[in-house]
Amino acid sequence: MLAACSQTSQSDPNSHVQLGPRPFYLLAAMPEGGLKDKLSACQNGPFYPSRFSIGHRGAPLQFPEHTQQSYLAAAKMGAGALECDVTFTKDHQLVCRHSQCDLHTTTNILATSLASKCSVPFTPADPNQGTPASAKCCTSDISLAEFLTLDGKMDAANPHAKTVAEYLGGTPPWRTELYASHGTLMTHAQSIALFKSLGRHFTPELKAPEVSEDKSHLSQQQFAKALIDEYRSAGIDPAEVWPQSFNLKDILYWQKIAPDFAKQAIYLEDRDEPQHNSLERQVEALTLLHHPEQLTPTMAELAGLGVKIIAPPLWALVTVENQQLVPSAYAKAARAAGLDIIAWSLERSGPLRQGGGWYYQSINGQLEGQNQLRTEGDVLTLLDVLAKDIGVIGVFSDWPATTSFYANCMQLSIVK
Template sequence: MPSPMIRLVLAFTVVAGSSAAPALASEVQVGPRPAFLVGKMAEGPLKEKLAACASQPVARTLFSIGHRGAPLQFPEHTRESYEAAARMGAGIIECDVTFTSDRELVCRHAQDDLHTTTNILATPLAQKCTRGFTPAGEGGGASAECRASDITLDEFLSLTGKMDAADRTAKTAGDYMDGTAGWRTDLYAAAGGTVMTHSQSIELIGALGARFTPELKAPVVEMPFDGFTQADYAQKLIDEYKDAGIPAADVWPQSFNLDDVLYWIENEPEFGRQAVFLDGRAGGGGLDPARPETFSPSMTELKARGVNYIAPPMWMLMTVEDGAIVPSAYARAARAAGLEIIAWSFERSGSLTNGGGWYYQSVADVIDNDGQMYEVLDMLAQDVGIVGMFSDWPATVSYYASCMGLE
């Protein structure tokens, strides 16, 4: 009889179903990564529990959120990335939403990222970029700026997605586009990813059996844009779900702009009930997760204004006390106010052997190996009580959530 760890590896490496078929709950595939992380864990009850779940099928769970799809290995916000996220058990998949020059909604992490996330610099559309490619030289690093709002929807759809990266030392546009981090891969990006409109993402994600968390990205152009106001933009995002017949209960619209969230609460209350305030207030020395008096608006004020979901980066939810990772004052205040908490983002740091980088900054002193990823996730799920985790490789989170019976 194989040992629990051997059974874990065997269970994780069985691949079921056609790669072209929709990823149904019975076809969830998580591959070898969860087994790798479990194998790196310190001995103890959590490791034993996760290893013992190897004999159980992995179920799709709303706790597992595909952050831009599955961009650890697939070009973000592409059909291929969304399909991979669903196949790995993500119950919710994200389309970051921006707009083209003809005010059509498309899936991109930022309005001005086409030069790092698509092949635009290798196409004639490079001539339309806000700033074309400039090679590295004495004046600084290589640069470009290509916006979705520089081109029409039809032109956008002619592009192909690539891994989000740029080589700032490049002398040519081709080399500039070839800058993928060593802990990611171009293996699945070689043929180019299929870029998508927001409405196409709704159709695909629905067909894959998952739910939706669109993020309204901050425009880099001045608003109103050709008569298109911020309110028009926020409303258009919701309208595309209504036009597709998607129930509000299946959608978690997000924004870093609190005014967008409040707009949905006031004008689309059914969708507003699940609107997510993405909390980036710790940037620039504003909010201090250890000092609730710096939270403005406070957690109770947010709740009083109708906000039900808050989503900070992982590091804001945890701190170290007596050598152990525990909930931060921020996390405790959010829970005390009755806010549901979603965290971001798992699998965006590469190896944790050097402290984990930005996403683990509040606990870096006690982070030194990849097995601690599941320790952190368990603390966030069990002690902080998060209801969802964004991940660049949803299989990792899906396995944990399924094992722990999280819906």
């Protein structure tokens, strides 16, 4: 019987979702009421992956982002889709990193011989001049072979550092170094193979270049095409891929060269209000088809350009009315235009009891001087507003177990 159980768990990636204690810690912290009662009724599971639950860079609340360990943790916690932010190395190979130039904060490169290849070497803090410690190390500074020798670490740096060892610290206290002794970096192609083996969907984000384009670097269109090509080469069904970009031109380019993949392309943005129509704005809109980067289009104009999914930060979607969390004007405008919405990123910027950080700015201490999120359990309250009142189709999370728990209780995009 033990052999049969082992065989089942290895052959079925959906059979062993483990949420761990955090969702239930949050549940216990919720105020009494109907939502808590409903979530409490399903706390014994069983739990399955949900595509409502998206692993934001894996599970970086505790694991180094964009590493094999982080992705495996996110999948174990029921994330139905996993994110590889995509940039490229000096030899034009696609790799998973949040930005082209973050190796100095997300890897151990400064403690290796590759530090000599960094765009900007480590400079210690100078308190007399008031200058912080700094460095700049880019994936495009090194080859793929060199990239793969690095270890991933928690994304952080100590601006007061006098030494490299001090600079590589700085992890916020609400994260942990417990699982950060070694993080296995991955190429984009390796992430595709891993996510496929786990039975998960793919949501790659095409990153913007942070260095000048020249003959040694990919153009943005070459880069955008290369990302899609790696899914085609791996034989991945376009229906399982949700490509993302903050650059509207990337979305429109995918519509031209890969319409099958562009059907689920996600336009990322961080404006906080919908653009309003006016006669002047309608005249300006005539330039959108040829120069979309020059204007911020209205929600209706985005829909007219073929955009199907928009993804803003959490705080852009909610506000407070009569001491209740409610959809923002932005959220209402997006839904009125027929756009689907994905939100980012839950459990990203610190404990709610400490203000919650950047991702909660519109609802935590910013309106009427009130602290609208009062307990850690209000993470689940926010999820309920996003799902039921706004109708988002997915939520990025730094700890996907929380979103997976809510999605299972509400039967949202469950994969059995």
